[in-house]
Amino acid sequence: MQPDANGLKKSMQIVTLTKLLQDLHQELKTCTEHKRRSGGVEGDVADPILLGDFIVDAYNGYLSTARSAFDDPVIQAMSQIERLGEGDDDPRKMKLNHDTRLAKMHEVAFATRQLLICMEDAKKSEKIRTESEISGAITLLENLGEQIDSIADLPVKMGAAKVLHKEDLDDMRHLPRPLAEEYNRCLTIVLETTDDPVISKLFHPVDYGKEDEKSFLHKIAEIKLAQSGLLSYLKSRKTWETIFPEKVVAAFKGKVRTENHPVFSDRVKKVMEMSRMESMRLGHNYIGSEHQMLGIIREGNGKAVAVMKTLGLDLEAVKKSIDDYVGASGDPTRKVVEPPFTPRAKKLLETAANEARDLKSQVVGTEHLVLGMLNKDRDGVPAQILNAYGVDYKKFREGLVRVLEGQSEASN
Secondary structure (H helix, E strand, C coil), X not given: CCCCCCHHHHHXXXXXXXXXXXXXXXXXXXXXXXXXHHCCCCCCCCHHHHHCCHHHHHXXXXXXXXXXXCCCHHHHHCCCCCCCCCCCCCHHHCCCCHHHHHHHHXXXXXXXXXXXXXXXXXXXXXXXXXXXXHHHHXXXXXXXXHHHHHHHCHXXXXXXXXCCCHHHHHHHCCCHHHHHHHHHHHHHHHHHHCCCHHHHHHCCCCCCCCCCCCCHHHHHHHHHHHHHHHHHHHHHHHHHHHHCCHHHHHHHHCCCCCCCCCEECHHHHHHHHXXXXXXXXXXXXXXXXXXXXXXXHHHCCCHHHHHHHHCCCCHHHHHHHHHHHHCCCXXXXXXXXXXXXXXHHHHHHHHHHHHHHHCCCCEECHHHHHHHHHHHCCCCHHHHHHHHCCCCHHHHHHHHHHHHHHHHHHHC
């Protein structure tokens, strides 16, 4: 079972197509306004374009691309625009007046605007459909988790009632197969619904394996691990789309990679999940920048960790200082499944993206998160703790330069 390899390509195609249509509409608007002001004088700059039917051919090409990208019936029903003099035996020799050309420009401009609106509506409908299917997959995975827990308890329950014999295990050896099939079905739904590259990289079908008593508990544990991991990621992903700005969500999904819109590394995504775990460990009902720093330390790799070690920081000591500063609250055994991100924690992701841009990086890494903490969030817990250890924004950035130079020399 493989994810749709064309999913991300299609998303980029739609982004590019939208930009081309917007540019075409703007150019047409400029040309028509210019012609109205000039009164359609011969030699108008727009005339050569119109005589070559460039704008008509461009629009028709964009419409064909839109039809291949969207199943929307309205877009499929939209008709192409006829070229100037269409149907004439020799349209190139046809004498065209300026009113005809101006009318054609208005026709293409109107059609371009209509196509943009239809594409936007189609994207919204597709997003709603995707969210609905993802919500359905989450429900299926939750139900699957209950089934797995129930079956995993069978040997214990049977053993408590009587002595567990080999034939009892023989009767249970077939149980993991339907659970694995259900998990694989849920994964297929998710892969066919979303083009999130993280899912296709991290989650894979569960192999049924050999059905014998030795593998029963191991197979149940493997399915449970896969089910809980996918469920946790989907819930976190849904949280990101609910609480973070659209550009941050796009960067998390890896859909945008330009100088103005760097994407978040897989490690940062992992750190966000670990920050949730750190919040739960401390019994907190929120995720703040302090939990994000604890997530960086817990992940244990990446440039941020390398820089802090280069600067002589003891990460375990930093972790303890943060724990002591914020303290545990409530009952740490009471798990808040989806603790919300604080406004400061949300803002940090945008700040980290700005730090990445300043350093000419197209990927937002853990090092940019720490730079954001030290630069724009100086009142936050992480910045205060790092400052207490003698590390400020300038010192951390200097340490980052040394780490990057060391990696460059090692690669050479």
